[in-house]
Structure formats: C-alpha cells, structure tokens
Amino acid sequence: MKKKQWVLVSIALWMAAATAWAQMGEAPTVAKVLSQSVSGVEGEIVPAAEAMPEDKFNFAPSNGEFKGVRTFGQQIKHVAAVNFLVGASLLGEKPREGGEIGPDSIKTKAEIVNYLKESFAYVHKAIDLTTDKNVLESVKSPFGEGTFTRLRLATIIVGHCFDHYGQMVEYLRMNGIIPPASRG
Numbered sequence: 001m002k003k004k005q006w007v008l009v010s011i012a013l014w015m016a017a018a019t020a021w022a023q024m025g026e027a028p029t030v031a032k033v034l035s036q037s038v039s040g041v042e043g044e045i046v047p048a049a050e051a052m053p054e055d056k057f058n059f060a061p062s063n064g065e066f067k068g069v070r071t072f073g074q075q076i077k078h079v080a081a082v083n084f085l086v087g088a089s090l091l092g093e094k095p096r097e098g099g100e101i102g103p104d105s106i107k108t109k110a111e112i113v114n115y116l117k118e119s120f121a122y123v124h125k126a127i128d129l130t131t132d133k134n135v136l137e138s139v140k141s142p143f144g145e146g147t148f149t150r151l152r153l154a155t156i157i158v159g160h161c162f163d164h165y166g167q168m169v170e171y172l173r174m175n176g177i178i179p180p181a182s183r184g
Contacts, residue, residue, distance in 0.1 A: 030135045034127045034154040041161040042120045047180035048168045049076045049116055054109035056175050072171045076112050077102035079164045083119035085142035086153050090126035095142065127154055 026032075052059075057073035060066065070078060081102035088095040097103050106115050130150050138147035148156075169179045 030132055030151075031128050031130045034130055034151075035124055037158045038120065038123055038127060038154070041158050041165065044181050045076075045079065045161055045165045045168065046113070046116060046120070048165060048172060049113050051177055051180050052109075052168075052172060052175070053177075057109050057112065059171060059175060061171070061174060070167075072168065073107075073109070073112050074101070075164050075168055075171070076116050077106060079161055080112075080116040080119035082142075082160055083116075083123045083157060086157055087119070087122040087126040089139050089142035089148070090129070090150060090153055092139070123157055130154065 052072050058071045060069050060071040060074075078101055081096075081098055081100050084096045084102075085100065087093075102115060106112055135151045136149050138149055139153065141148050142153070169182075172179050
C-alpha cells in the first residue's frame with residue numbers, strides 16, 4: 001500500500017509542476033519538477049525553524065502521550081540528517097556522520113538552522129542530476145538493505161519534511177508562536 005501511495009504522490013507532484021511550467025512557457029525536466037517540490041517544502045520548513053527562539057530549541061511537549069519525543073531542535077536535525085542520507089544515496093556518496101539524528105557536535109540554533117540549509121542545498125545538488133533516463137534507476141537505500149528508485153527517494157524528501165513540518169508547527173503554536181506560513 002505504501003508503494004502505491006508514493007507512486008500517486010509522485011504522479012501528483014509531477015503533474016502539478018508540469019502544469020506550472022507549461023503555463024510559464026518553460027519545458028519541464030524531471031530535475032526541475034523534483035527540485036521545485038523540494039523548494040516548496042524548504043520554503044516552509046526553514047522559516048519555521050528560524051521562527052523558534054533559541055531558548056525554545058530544546059522544547060518538547062511532555063504531557064500525555066508526548067513522553068520521549070524529539071525536541072524542536074532534534075526535529076530539525078533529523079530532517080536535515082535524512083536529507084543528507086538521501087542526497088548521499090542519490091549521489092552515490094558515503095553518508096555523513098550521525099545517521100538519522102545528525103552529528104552530536106551541532107547544538108545551537110544557528111548551527112542547526114545552518115545544517116538544515118546545507119542539507120537542502122545538498123539535496124538540490126543530488127536532484128539536479130536526475131534525468132528522464134535515470135529517474136527510475138535503482139540506487140542503494142539510505143535506510144539499510146535494498147534499493148529505491150531516484151524518483152522515490154526524491155519524493156521521500158518532500159513527504160518526510162512535511163511530516164516533521166507538521167510537528168514543528170505544533171511545537172511553535174504550543175509556545176505561542178504563529179508559524180510564518182500562517183501569518184497574514
């Protein structure tokens with residue numbers, strides 16, 4: 001079932017971007033479509049990360065069923081770390097240290113936000129190498145055994161980021177901060 005969902009999401013992203021480019025008179029490419037999708041989530045998640053004050057980066061809800069969840073800063077580091085893992089897989093490079101949680105050395109708000117921005121630049125670099133000919137090519141999974149197509153990895157970035165963006169929005173609102181995307 002999950003595979004079917006990823007295929008449907010991929011098709012929807014492709015169609016939306018292709019329509020936008022057709023209206024602008026530009027010919028879409030696989031790389032442009034995927035990069036535009038990543039830019040969309042990047043444009044939501046980076047401002048949300050920047051909106052949280054540094055003294056709240058260690059905030060995590062603790063009431064009810066929230067025990068043991070990631071802090072706001074850990075959410076962002078995780079997103080960035082997965083971006084780096086997926087980018088490395090797409091590029092055929094060795095993954096950076098820290099796995100899915102990121103390096104322990106990155107701790108301050110400035111370091112975490114910079115790490116996030118660098119991760120998106122790295123993902124764009126990886127996606128820019130995607131073509132009509134290699135989009136369905138299998139590459140090594142960044143999550144263990146097996147393989148994924150380039151298309152699936154690129155769409156995983158978008159889905160994964162939006163999953164954590166939703167959590168970040170909740171954390172912002174719990175601290176009385178209106179997320180940038182919700183401001184008039």
